[in-house]
Amino acid sequence: MSDKFTGLTDQELDRLLAKASTPQLHAGFESRMAARIAQTAANNVVPFPQRKAPAPSRATRLPLAAALAASLVLGVWFGSSGQGLTLFESTAETAMLTSGNDFAPTGMEELGNLDADTQS
Amino acid sequence: MxxxxxxxxxxxxxxxxxxxxxxxxxxxxxxxxxxxxxxxxxxxxxxxxxxxxxxxxxxxxxxxxxxxxxxxxxxxxxxxxxxxxxxxxxxxxxxxxxxxxxxxxxxxxEIEAAEHVTDGRPGADAEVDAKYVARVVDGAVAALPERQKLALTLVHFEQMSNIAAAAAMEVSVDALESLLARARRGLKEKLGADGRHLLGMMETGQ
CATH class of the missing domain: 1.10.1740.10 (RNA polymerase sigma factor, region 2, helix turn helix motif)
Structure with a gap:
């Protein structure tokens, strides 16, 4: 088959194509590929992220220790002196007094009547 | 052991x-x-x-x-x-x-044109001519549309059968043959002006 535009025949084109460059393969492709595969395989192992508790700093440790020690001393002192109970009782009474009628116990009379009924 | x-x-x-x-x-x-x-x-x-x-x-x-x-x-x-x-x-x-x-x-x-430089060795001219021809042909192939270039590469340069090349390109054999025909026509047009000259260089170089 001849080409009317250029005059080149198929045979001539084939002869020219036969003169095209041929690629020169770079040495070591397989080893580079193997290294990349190995690297990918290694990168695929994703360690589960471990959440670490933040280490307390010196600035936060001292006040915390002081507060714990103080609460321990107070607890021992209240327990040994018996003042803890009186403190709680007085606190409860004060709360009832200040809350007025809203805090008045209801149903006490009914309870008394009920008690009387059962006895009679 | x-x-x-x-x-x-x-x-x-x-x-x-x-x-x-x-x-x-x-x-x-x-x-x-x-x-x-x-x-x-x-x-x-x-x-x-x-x-x-x-x-x-x-x-x-x-x-x-x-x-x-x-x-x-x-x-x-x-x-x-x-x-x-x-x-x-x-x-x-x-x-x-x-x-x-x-x-x-x-x-x-763009593929750069080969420089026409001789180094004085015997046969150096022929070597440069061969490189020049190769560069021109490479350039013409590189300038083809992508699908035509792939069809030509698989069938002409890789010596694959039309059936295997069509399967690789996921086209019918008819479509592949059409791509090949257009690629060859395109190359002839591209190389047409210099084709004869290149062939002459190849003959004198041999």
């Missing part, structure tokens, strides 16, 4: 088995993340892939990268191939798609 020897012998036998193993078995092993089996596939096909990529991208320096990327696509999921016998065609298709994607974003550099 004996146990170590036995392990080495069994490893060598396993390596020999891998070398002769069919693609299907190697793909199965690669799907189980067997790097040695995948290495055999690489050594079996990388030259084919490299040559096609080199031809499609006009001998660009990133031929090695594209070839590696092609095999990385396979390594990412070896089970994606429905038929192991279609592996070569699949690799060439992926490689050609990668080339087209790359150069769609970044137009290919």
């Amino acid at each position: 004996g146990a170590v020897l036995a392990i080495r012998v069994s490893e060598e036998l396993a390596a020999q088995d891998l070398q002769g193993a069919p693609d299907a078995a190697l793909l199965e092993a690669a799907a189980r993340r067997d790097q040695k089996a995948f290495g055999v596939l690489v050594s079996r096909y990388y030259k084919d892939v490299y040559r096609v990529v080199w031809r499609l991208n006009g001998g660009h320096a990133d031929t090695d990268d594209v070839t590696q990327e092609t095999f990385m696509r396979l390594w990412a999921n070896p089970g994606q191939l429905r038929e192991a016998k279609a592996l070569k065609g699949w690799l060439l298709r992926v490689a050609s798609n990668l080339v087209m994607d790359r150069y769609r974003q970044r137009p290919m550099e």
Whole structure:
């Protein structure tokens, strides 16, 4: 088959194509590929992220220790002196007094009547 | 000592088995993340892939990268191939798609014309002429539309049958033949003016 535009025949084109460059393969492709595969395989192992508790700093440790020690001393002192109970009782009474009628116990009379009924 | 020897012998036998193993078995092993089996596939096909990529991208320096990327696509999921016998065609298709994607974003550099410089050695002129002819032909091939260039590369340069090339390109044989005919016509037009001169250079160089 001849080409009317250029005059080149198929045979001539084939002869020219036969003169095209041929690629020169770079040495070591397989080893580079193997290294990349190995690297990918290694990168695929994703360690589960471990959440670490933040280490307390010196600035936060001292006040915390002081507060714990103080609460321990107070607890021992209240327990040994018996003042803890009186403190709680007085606190409860004060709360009832200040809350007025809203805090008045209801149903006490009914309870008394009920008690009387059962006895009679 | 004996146990170590036995392990080495069994490893060598396993390596020999891998070398002769069919693609299907190697793909199965690669799907189980067997790097040695995948290495055999690489050594079996990388030259084919490299040559096609080199031809499609006009001998660009990133031929090695594209070839590696092609095999990385396979390594990412070896089970994606429905038929192991279609592996070569699949690799060439992926490689050609990668080339087209790359150069769609970044137009290919024009192949520079060879410089006509003689170094005075006997036969140096003929050597330069041969290089010049090769450069001109390379440039004409590189300037073809992508699909025509791929068809020509597979059939003419890679010596694949029309059926295999059509399968690799996922087109009918008729479509492939049409692409080939257009590619050859395009080359004749491109080389037409200088074709005879180039042929004359080749004859005087021989």
